Amino acid sequence: MITKDEVNHIASIAKLKIKEDEILLFTEKFDQVMSFVQKIKEVDTDNVEPTYKINDEDGFLKENGESQTLTREEVLRNTVDTQYGYFKILKVVE
């Protein structure tokens, strides 16, 4: 059974906040989902290698050099606040 405290802990790692009035329902649904996936524990996977990627080809390297780039204007276009051509956020060092 997953507890409210565990949910809050996972939320803090994921940079999310579950509201106090939603936490019980969220924990309940989350617990349902997590107990549902426990079923794979019964599979015997001794001596089985994990599959991280499905294609059997090796990756490929690109030529070293500039192929694609974005202008500063393009990079900054979607942010909320800019200053002197940089992303502007709050001051983090004194």
Added chain:
Amino acid sequence: MDISSLKAWEMREKLLKKEISAVEILESHLNRIDSVEKDINAFITIDRDNALKASKGVDEKLARGESLGVLAGLPIGLKDNIMTKDLRTTCASKMLENFIPPFDATVVRNIRREDGIILGKTNLDEFAMGGSTETSYFGNTRNPRNLDVVPGGSSGGSAAGVAANELAISLGSDTGGSVRQPASYCGIVGIKPTYGMVSRYGVMPMSNSLDQVGQFGRDVKDAFLMLKGVSGFDPLDGTSSKKSGINFDLEGGSLKGLRIALPVEYRDLKVTGDEKIREMFDNTLKVFEREGAIIDYVSLPHLKYALETYYIISTAEVSTNLSRLDGIRYGYRTENYETLDDLYTMSRTEAFGEEAKRRIMMGTYALSAGYQDEHYKKALKVRTLIKNDYDKTFKDYDVILSLTSPILPFPFDSIINSPVDMYKADLYTVPVNLAGLCAMSMPMGEIDGLPVGMQLTGNRFQESKIIRAGYAFEKVVK
């Protein structure tokens, strides 16, 4: 003649014969949109002006006697998680409500190269997470076959737009069935190509090891055309395959001698209310048999763990992918913060919907210290076993045949509050992504006026087998 009701390949033939123009094709679709879009809500953004410009360009090329690409003049919809330069791309999330991509996805460039017309961006479940398009920030899309039920998801807008003749063909993305299931629910054809067949460059990743761009069409030939237009090796996508490309045509496929496998795990798996669907499937099998296909039951013992495996792997990848959305460089930024940490947390909390949050949480949990081996690593090993089951089956068989979904398209708000039930509906589609296979959903009939699809699954890079078999089946039942 209502051009928008033709098949895409018919539109293209008439265009090349100069019986109709690209502008006329576009206008018939815009008229259709004007009359039905208020009921369907297939689109998040419609790009009328640029579509008109592009259509005029195609007509001019034709007038000059230049050769035209395979998608010439066809109005195409793109799921709104596919990046389009200077055209808003939202992923159906409040997070990216105002996001304007600075570049085009490779599939977008391929469509333009083939003279296709990008008509708009279609609705989806938020960040492609869901099976009903109900988690979209931009409202529900309704099923053109019956407005009271969902179109499926997550590529619900792309499927509904094609089914409603608002689009000729379209692209979606399929991580666990998000193209095949809405194709089934809307009564059209949907292809999930082999992993590595279509470039993922510029497609917002949900689960990198599972995602693949899929194609919708009103018949097999249309979906095939869409696939042909966008497939091919792409050096910008590190997982793109050098084997990618479509080098076969549809004719010449036959059901005679086709070796079909039926997983016993699916036969033994009953879902409440699926009796009529199963009966229809049995009747469909008789058609294949009558046409000379060889059908056997086979066992893929690890299929029964596919859902759990899928939800661990996919959410683990979701949680890392969505961590890029931090409110700093792009996307929604909260106004309620005092520290940098608050900025991240409150931006994400205010902008992500419930299902996105649940999956981020689940993935974070599966990857967290102390649980990583027990969940994530374990799931990756089960994935190997599932892949091995398929490899073994495809040594002796051409195609695996199954349902696409064990349930009919359902009414709004009926399933979304029960996440586990919603996940279970993906039983037939998720194993295909885990093993990187190709699969296609196509209509096999109707129950209570609602479409029902079947799924043909093929080995990696064996698109020719499933698509030609589907095309042959379509001709038989016509």
